[in-house]
Amino acid sequence: MGENRVAVITGSSSGIGAAMARRFAAEGLRVVVNSAGSEAAGRELAAQLPDAVYVRGDVSDPADARRIVRTAIDTYGRLDVLVNNAGATRFIPLDDLDAVGADTWRDLLDVNVIGVWQMVTAAAPHLRASGAGAVVNVSSVSATRALGSSIPYAVSKAAVNHLTRLLASQLGPEVRVNAIAPGLIDTPWYAEAEEVWESSRDWITANTPLRRVGTPEDVAEAALYLLDAAYTTGDVLTVDGGRHIV
Numbered sequence: 001m002g003e004n005r006v007a008v009i010t011g012s013s014s015g016i017g018a019a020m021a022r023r024f025a026a027e028g029l030r031v032v033v034n035s036a037g038s039e040a041a042g043r044e045l046a047a048q049l050p051d052a053v054y055v056r057g058d059v060s061d062p063a064d065a066r067r068i069v070r071t072a073i074d075t076y077g078r079l080d081v082l083v084n085n086a087g088a089t090r091f092i093p094l095d096d097l098d099a100v101g102a103d104t105w106r107d108l109l110d111v112n113v114i115g116v117w118q119m120v121t122a123a124a125p126h127l128r129a130s131g132a133g134a135v136v137n138v139s140s141v142s143a144t145r146a147l148g149s150s151i152p153y154a155v156s157k158a159a160v161n162h163l164t165r166l167l168a169s170q171l172g173p174e175v176r177v178n179a180i181a182p183g184l185i186d187t188p189w190y191a192e193a194e195e196v197w198e199s200s201r202d203w204i205t206a207n208t209p210l211r212r213v214g215t216p217e218d219v220a221e222a223a224l225y226l227l228d229a230a231y232t233t234g235d236v237l238t239v240d241g242g243r244h245i246v
């Protein structure tokens with residue numbers, strides 16, 4: 001892999017995004033680490049990597065999205081890779097329709113869909129100039145199945161899948177746009193939903209072909225593949241240990 005490349009990874013102070021930052025850095029990429037809240041963790045991670053910078057910013061805020069991209073340009077003079085990993089959810093059982101109000105819809109679509117849009121539109125001129133621009137959007141298996149932490153979350157990830165296809169159709173040939181659909185991955189995401197985590201983990205371990213939940217490193221490996229998959233665009237790569245076939 002050619003290495004002077006610069007990657008912005010949104011939501012990379014924790015979990016999947018942090019694993020991607022470590023993995024990309026190990027491959028020689030320079031990395032812009034980002035989060036909206038956990039600044040200390042983001043700064044600490046950036047300091048541990050060979051060549052990385054941290055920028056605090058909320059992807060759902062248009063000015064912040066532009067500033068995240070500008071940090072890459074001001075620091076490194078280029079941008080080759082954008083990973084839209086930042087995500088938000090609420091844990092609401094799918095059958096509890098009354099618990100989902102318009103505010104929940106707006107909050108989740110703001111971060112998970114409009115945030116992706118704002119990051120891509122801010123980054124597009126630089127990704128085009130890169131010569132080998134790549135966007136990786138982090139979706140979810142809940143985008144295509146009747147499962148997930150809540151209905152608005154699953155719908156937001158379905159929108160991410162289609163946004164991936166539409167952006168791929170418009171940003172080629174200079175920029176490839178793909179998505180990853182993780183299954184159950186062991187991250188702090190479930191910190192406030194211990195029961196959901198435990199029952200899902202037990203079910204996955206008992207019933208899926210690879211008999212374990214995923215790690216953030218499993219998802220980082222898939223992202224790395226998509227950075228250099230030169231003839232793949234508009235695709236959604238499932239990383240779920242085979243859950244989708246059972």
Ligand SMILES: NC(=O)c1ccc[n+]([C@@H]2O[C@H](COP(=O)([O-])OP(=O)(O)OC[C@H]3O[C@@H](n4cnc5c(N)ncnc54)[C@H](OP(=O)(O)O)[C@@H]3O)[C@@H](O)[C@H]2O)c1
Nearest residue numbers: 011013014015016035036037038058059086087185187189
């Ligand atoms: N874990 C799973 O099982 C799983 C499965 C399928 C898909 N995913 C997706 O994977 C992605 C990463 O999740 P994770 O499991 O790694 O969770 P995580 O450990 O909670 O990490 C989420 C990251 O996103 C940041 N973030 C949240 N809102 C943000 C915003 N508006 N702007 C910028 N950064 C923001 C968080 O930092 P701050 O909160 O401090 O800002 C944190 O760095 C999400 O898109 C999620 O939907 C996860």
